[in-house]
Each structure stands twice: as structure tokens, then as C-alpha cells.
Amino acid sequence: MDDIYDAYATFEELEIFTAAIERWDMSCIDELPDYMQIFYRTLLNVVDEIEEEIAKDGRSYRVYYAKESLKAVARAYFEEARWFNEGYTPTMEEYLPAAIVSTGYPMLSTVSLLGMGDIVTKETFEWLFNDAKIVRASTTLFRFMDDIVTSKFEKERGHVVCSIDCYMKQYGVSEQEALDALNKQVVDLWKDINEEFLRPTAAPMAVLMRVLNLTKVVDLLYKGDDGYTRVRKVVKDKIASHFINPVPII
Template sequence: MAALNSPTAPSSKTGEREIIRRSADYHPSVWGDHFLAPSPEDLVPNVGVQQRIEELKKQVNRMLNLASNDPTEEINLIDTLQRLGIAYHFEKEIGEALQRIYDAQIDENDDNLYVVALRFRLLRQQGYNVSADVFSKFKDKTGRFKANLTIDLQGMLSLYEASHLSVREEDIFDEALVFTSTNLKTMMNHLTSSLAAQVGHSLELPLHKRLHRIETKHYISIYKEEKSRIEILLELAKLDFNQVQLVHRREIREISKCDHGVIDQLPEYMKVCFRELENLFNDIEDEMIKEEKLHQFYYLKQEFKTLVRAYFGEAQWFNNGYVPKLEEYLQISMVSSVLSLFNVIAYIGMGKIATKEALDWVTSLPKLSRSSCIIGRLMDDIKSNKFEQKRGHVSSSVQCYMKEYNVSEEEACKKLQKMVEMTWKDINKECLAPTPVPFPLLMPMVNIARMSELTYMYEDGFTNSSGRTKENIASLLIDRYVV
């Protein structure tokens, strides 16, 4: 409570009463007006680049058609397209290929760990409910994974990545994760520096939990050094990355203009907040009327009301010095994390696929949405707990767990991290067919969890955005490829 009386905290006056407000003392924006100033590339579309992209897409289409005659070549090509960030151009072709692979179930390469694990991962991450039993053949008579698998680096990496798409009670993947991660760490000491770096990158955070657009930038740097690289794919990946980056930069510039206007006029704390929120909603409503999407506006308003109620609940906890049990805490804090609101906003931007039924579903806070919000909330709390409690803050999941189970802060963080890992299994389960909404509508929630993994991997990258967060933003929105 000391932070409430801090002389450095911002204050406002209501009549004769002065209210001292706590301050998080966030550092200033690391970007300033960077995104307000358009570059020449932002203003003038490069027709030649777009024509070259279309030419390359035709060539890749032909490659996909030819690869359909060789199952191993086909899954390798699909994996490469996905990791280079250009698979979205070939959704129809890849969708048909994966359905064909799924229908085939077993092929002559089933004793090849790399192929079996890659095939499994590609299908699972697209929602196909393939069985984990395909990995039983890689165990010996004692029920352990065969020792000779450890000499197969690509196979071990492939199994490691596949194990992160498991659901609860798939014990074979828990065993696979321990087996692969332990042996891969040992193998790193005997690999070339480039291979060791690739293995280290996977062990740091598996592909399934990474934000794909940022991972694309990393994989391009790896792929360009591979002797077996296909230059057509590399060129398309670089050109496409630059084009998508331009779209993001234009959008960020427009948002920055709006925010800049708000920052310049902050005379009073709450009045400005409500006035600008009202202006924002009026602008959104006008746009939705033009696009005949006014029915979606209702869901956005309701979600904001739910968010404000969650904030009010947390304020009551703080003012009363109340430390709830973990389950009670999560019921409110997973909403106050704002992540469920992000899901609704994402749906509104996804066009006709986000039907009334889909919006009804996502605003009901289904298990997939709850799971992604819980991951975000817990990872934030684990990394920001000390900083937030120091300045005065509602009890986090760390304090709630410590009090409820009478354990140390270190033990509480370990248990909460384990909850994060188990909640990922719930996310994987909720993405398996049949799903209540079309598969693309599941991805915003999965990406929320991925964003949380990236942001809070080593620190509170949201509060301290001058380190890794700045590097990731620069990689995504500033650094371009010369092609």
C-alpha cells in the first residue's frame, strides 16, 4: 500500500480531495515518431516486385504438383513453405495434399523417425486427429525409446518438435520430450556451430509455440545457408516478407497517428480516457456501418464492458487487501489480461468467415480462448511479479498460489509454469477436428498463446520493451531484405 502514498505518483483533485495514483514508471516509447514518417516504399507500390512474386508463385505451384508423386518430398516441401512464411499463398494445394497424406495413413517410410514425426506434426498442427501410436515402433522391449535413435539428429529434432503437439494423457510424448531434449543437449557439444545454433533455437522454444512471422525471419537466415536450398523458394520468401512488412507498416503508421493525437492532449486522467474511448467507438461504428457489419459492433462493446467489470473486480481486491484462491483469481484475471478482447477484435477483422455464430462462440469464452488467456496471464505474472508487487498491485497468481498452498515464491512459479505446459495440451486438443468453428478462426487464440511465450520468455517484455521486444519488432517491421 506504500505505493499509494508515493510523492512521485501522478495525482488528480476532486473538490478538496487529492487522489494519489500509483505509477508503474514505464520507460518512454523506444520508437518515438519512427512509424509516423512514411518511407518511399510505403507510399508507392512496386509493380515489378508484385509481378515477380506472381511468377514465382506459379513456379512453386508446379513444384507442389510434381512433389505429389513422392510423399517424402511432398511433406518436406510443405514444411519448407510453412517455415518460410509463404504457405498461405498455396492453402488450397497444401490442404489437398495433407488430406491425401492423412487418408493414406501408412507409407513405406514409416520406420524413418524423421518422416513419421514430420508427417505427424504437419497433420496435427492442421487439426487432423492422428494417433500417437505411430511412435510405438520406435520403442524397445523395455518400453523405452531405442538407443540407436540418438545418432539421427534430424529424426530427434523432428520428434522433439512433434511432441509439443500432444494432448493430455499422451504419455508417449512426455517420454519423447525428455528423451529428445536430454539427448539433443548432449549432441550439441559435437555439432558444428551452425547446427548447434539450430538445435539450441529449437530447445529454447519449439516451433509450435513460436510466432510464425518472426520465426520466418529466423528460418530464412538458416535456409539461405543450406546447400540443398531451392533458390525460387528463398527469393519468394524474401520478396513476400518485404511486401507483408509494408502492409504492417502502413497499418502501424495509421495507429501511431491516432495514438500521437491522444498523447498530446492529456489534461485530466479519466476524462481524456473516456473521451478518447468514445471517439474510438464512434469511428469504429461509422466504419462498420459502411461495411454493413454493424452487428459485430455489439460484440465489441459487450467485450469492453466485460473487461471494465474485470478491472473493477481487481480494484476491489486490491483496495480490500484480498488475496483470492487461484481459481477465483483466474476467472477475472484472464479477462483483465485483455487477451480475450484481442480475440474478438481479430474476428471482426477476419471478414465473412466470422459469422454471428462464430462471434457468439468466441465471446462465450470457450476453452480454447480461456486456455490462451490463462497462458498469457500466468507467464506475465511469473515474470512481472516482483516488479508489480514492489510498486503496489493486485495479488498475482504467484501470491495466490503461495497463500493457497503455503509454498515459496520459487515453488509457486515452478507449479504455474507446469500449468502453462499442461494448458498448451488443452490448446492442442481444442484444435483437433471436429472443431466448433472453421479452423482459421482458432488461430487468433493459438497466436495469443504464442505471443505470450515470446514476450515473457526471459523477462516481462511488455513492460521492458527496450530489449528483446524491440529486436523482434525491428525484425518484423523495420529490417528488410535486399533481393
């Protein structure tokens, strides 16, 4: 979905595509270009398969939240595409609501709970969808760490403005001053995440750990370099230590 919005579609195609995702109806598929149809059909089919599986345990209500989180990602991508199409640099207050959703992390935090047992309830999903502090901190941290290490490469390929651009324009500072300010906010956001483990929340510890583990992945991939786009030794070794050469359990 990200590549469709960033690299392949025209703005006019994206208007139709976003509307189709909002409708979430296979009857929309004929309105889309062929390459979009492949993705759209797969997206709806995968979610249908998940719903069929978790319905066996009476948990099909969870799919509503998965769909809504995916629709939110599409809306955020479209907002960023609109800024790019118009050559517009938003304020930080305009940028962040869309940019933290476009990380995909609010969606990943949601869909990672679909197959969990009875520890996850409808109230847990409502907590996620009501601007939970730990999720907001995690996704904002992701956005800043991503922008800090990817901005130069993204600009070379004609990408939407990032938090660095928005901060520089809004506050009239240099690029280095913007980087320093965002790096400081990353440190403060880690404090917000840690704070959520020190007091009772509406979500069980297992759910908080899901969000924390997703944040740890960001810290691995984007600390000092874009380890997602350019996978190098550190990331390869970490993956190997977990899945290829794990420490044996005695």
C-alpha cells in the same frame, strides 16, 4: 484503461468510472474527473468510428461484442482494484475469472475479428463469448506467464496480488513451489491450445490462428523476462525482423 485502474484513480473514482463504462453513454462524461473524461470520450468515439466503418458492409452487429468485451475488462480491473483496496488475497478460483479477463486477451481476441470478412459470423462471436477452450487456455497462459515475470516489480509499486500470491496462500507452499506449479500449467495450457487445431471447432481456422498468434506474442514477451515493460534486444530484433528488415519474398 489499465493505468487508470492501477496507478491514477482512487477507488471511489473507479466506482464511478466502471459504472460509466457499463452504461456506455456519452451523457455520463460530466460525472467523471477531467483526466477520465479524455479516455472515456476517446473510447466511445473510436468504437463509434469502427461501427460506422463496418456498417457499410452490414456488420455493425459485431460492435455489440466489442463493447461487451471492453465492459468485461473494466469489471475485471475493478474487481482487482477492490481486492487491492481491501488488502484481500483471493483463492485461485476467485482470482482466475477476473485475472484472465484483465489480461485484455479475451477483448483483443474479439476486436481482432471486427474487420474480418464473411468468414466471421455472429456464431463465431457467440463461440468466443461462451468460454471457448482455446481462448481460455490462451488467456490463462498469458496470466500465468505475466505474473511469473512481473510479480516482483509489481509489488514494488504497490500492485494487486497475483496468481503466485494466491497459490502460495491457498496451498501453503513456498514461492518457488508456486512458480514450479504455474510453469507446469503453462506447458499443459499449450497442449490445450494445440489440441484445438486437431479437431473441428465451431470457429474457422482463421479465427483459431488469430488466438494462436496472440498467444505467440505472449510467449515472446514474457518467456523468462518482462519484455513488454523492459524491451530488450530479443524483442527489438524480432520486431525488426518482421517490419524493418524482413526476409525478401522471392
